[in-house]
Amino acid sequence: MILNDILDSINEAKEIIAVTHVSPDGDGIGCITALYKAMKKLDKDISIFIDDVVPDIYKFMPYTDKITKPINKRADLLIAVDCADAERMGSAKELLRVVPKSINIDHHVSNTLYANMNYVDTNAASSAEIVYQLIKILGIDLDQEIAESLYVGVVTDTGNFMYSSTTSFTHEVAGDLINNGVSVSKISDIIFHNIKYSKLKLISRAIDKMELYFNKKVAYMELKKEDFIETGTEISDVENIINFGRDIDGVEVAVMLIEKDGLIKGSLRSKNYVDVNKIAQKFNGGGHVRASGFSKNSSINEVKNEVLELIKNELNE
Amino acid sequence: MILNDILDSINEAKEIIAVTHVSPDGDGIGCITALYKAMKKLDKDISIFIDDVVPDIYKFMPYTDKITKPINKRADLLIAVDCADAERMGSAKELLRVVPKSINIDHHVSNTLYANMNYVDTNAASSAEIVYQLIKILGIDLDQEIAESLYVGVVTDTGNFMYSSTTSFTHEVAGDLINNGVSVSKISDIIFHNIKYSKLKLISRAIDKMELYFNKKVAYMELKKEDFIETGTEISDVENIINFGRDIDGVEVAVMLIEKDGLIKGSLRSKNYVDVNKIAQKFNGGGHVRASGFSKNSSINEVKNEVLELIKNELNE
Known part of the structure; x- marks a missing residue:
């Protein structure tokens, strides 16, 4: 049984490396910092690597100061967390060749099972749920630091318990983490109210320029180069602004077009029935049925007309 | 023991009335609609009353079509839910005099214990948590309708599990409700993404006109009569817009002033240390340490200068 092999490998290892993916998120960071503390409690020598920088918003989490870029270090065991494939580890994927044993802990359906021991639970809403179970099975007592790390993983990967991936087990874990000292309001303030x-000025502009089409079923937004310059924002600040369009009462599809490096970058969100993946594919893009994106070398107005026409054909009108 | 009396009263009653407060919220509505279905399962004759209209956003909930204004109807038992005092029941408070037995189910610390049997649990994050327990103790099987009703109560009274009142029991309840058929993403979409x-246009205006003061520790917003007219919004639409100011990185206090019926209505929010209740009290207003409000018969500019001066004195500068 793979779980026994995993437990044996951890118990036998003296030196452990835990890695999560590039463009790290709260789940990946929370899992490796929780593992850091948990392995220390088992008197292991543990290093935690990310081939990327830790976003500022997560720097309040315990042991994020222990995270370093991957180095070629000897170890008995490599634990990759929240990495659907080895490429996601960045340069740390080389460690798969050098470290004698490897464990792959993940919850993505697309996981390629690249390690010696693969613990992939696609029913888990976050990798933090799996790491939580592992820590419990290893008989390691939870403490406030482990709980905070795992809680960040749980809430960031479930949209704070709002995504459909949220299960009763997700809530069971959250409840136990709260019992172990998590301050719900502190973490919510840092992660979600910040x-x-x-x-905010960029949001205001995007809303101000928003247009509704086709019986107000489509919310269209665009942000041009000057919008970013004049508000002092970067392209990455556009993240999630499209949801202001999607969340409008009666809107089925939201569109956001931005000018990026001479290309037009399009994002699409739908609420109930329009397959925006299909629309993005027309531009050689893709994603999911309710969230997709694409890029096109064209003018913003041309892309706008084209994408609105495609959406019009998909609406139940 | 009061719980036994409550259980006996419910079991003995043939005709029951359940009431929640005026200006009803998700918790009050969720509790009486859950009780409606639960009492039906015990073959009781149950009526559910609110001396107010049910907000549109909650009309998707099961049995909200059964809610009526209070009428003078004979009953064996009155159950008031989520009402801190009898006045909160509106005209339904008269029923306290006519119905032979009454139960007061609530979680507010300010509860005045106005019924024959008072089941007030101030550790509960919502009244829904208490009604959930009651339904379980009565041996009534949960079903999707009861679960949906109670889930709305749980999430609306905890800011979707973000308020500090959220406990491991809150999560235990949420998990059980999910197991009984709650669609997390459906309810989140209706309640929080709507x-x-x-x-949205009013939000954009408020952000656009926002000013930061005192080393960007204070976010000031104001909305005038013309802002409501030009965006086609009502005063009630201003709800929660102040949080855009509060949530700014580095901001300690957010202020929102609006023109209402010839008065200036002020709202205050703070993040970590400023006691905004104290500031509101200077205007004969009040509330909580982190959220308070007041009204003043003055010009918006006068109130702005006055409130900013008071906040300045409270800042750790």
Whole structure:
């Protein structure tokens, strides 16, 4: 049984490396920092690597100061967390060749089972749920630091318990983490109630320029180069702004077009029935049925007309 | 023991009335609609009353079509839910005099224990948590309708599990409700991802006119009569817009002033240390340490200068 092999490998290892993916998120960071503390409690020598920088928003989490870029270090065991494939580890994927044993802990359906021991649970809403179970099975007592790390993983990967991936087990884990000292309001404030003033100004612009089409079923937004310059924001600040369009009462599809490096980058969101993946594919893009994106070398107005026409054909009118 | 009396009263009653408060919220509505279905399962004759209209956003909930204004109807038992005092029941408080037995189910610390049997649990994050327990103790099987009703109560009274009142029991209840058929993403979409286009335009205005003061520790917003007229919004649409100011990175206090019926209505929010209740009290207003409000018969500019001066004195500068 793979779980026994995993437990044996951890118990036998003296030196462990835990890695999560590039463009790290709360789940990946929370899992490796929780593992850091948990392995220390088992008197292991543990290093935690990310081939990327830790976003500022997560730096409040315990042991994020222990995270370093991957180095070629000897170890008995490599634990990759929340990485659907080895490429996601960045340069740390080389460690798969050098470290004698490897464990792959993940919840993505697309996982390629690249390690010696693969613990992939696609019913888990976050990798933090799996790491939580592992820590419990290893008989390691939870503490406030482990609980905070795992809680960040749980809430960031479930949209704070709002995504359909949220299960009763997700809530069971959250409840236990709260019992172990998580301050719900502190973490919620840092993760979900925290916005840059400049981004707020970008949001205001995006809303101000928003247009509704086709019986108000489509919300269209665009942000041009000058919008980013004049608000002092970067392209990455556009993240999630499209949801202001999607969340409008009666809107089925939201579109956001931005000018990026001479290309037009399009994002699409739908609420109930329009397959925006299909629309993005017309531009050689893709994604999911309710969230997709594409890029096109064209003018913003041309892309706007084209995408609105495609959406029109998909609406139940 | 009061719980036994409550259980006996419910079991003995043939005709029951359940009431929640005026200005009803998701918790109050969720509790009486859950009780409606639960009492039907015990073959009781149950009526559910609110001396107010059910907000549109909650009309998707099961049995909200059974809610009526209070009428003078004979009953064996009155159950008041989520009402801190009898006045909160509106005209239904008269029923306390006519119905032979009454139960008061609530979680507010300010509860005045106005019924024959008072089941007030101030550790509960919502009244829904208490009704959930009651339904379980009565041996009534949960079903999707009861679960949906109670889930709305749980999430609306905890800011979707973000308020500090959230406990491991809150999560235990949520998990059980999910196991009984709640669609997390459906309810989240309706309750939390649902905004009127006109309100979005009001948000954009409020952000656009926002000013930061005192080393960007104070976010000031104001909305005048013309802002409501030009965006086609009402005063009630201003709800929660102040949080855009509060949530700015580095901001400690957010202020929102609006013109209402010839008065200036002020709202205050703070993040970590400023006691905004103290500031509101200077205007004969009040509330909580982190959220308070007041009204003043003055010009918006005068109130702005006055409130900013008071906040300045409270900042750790």
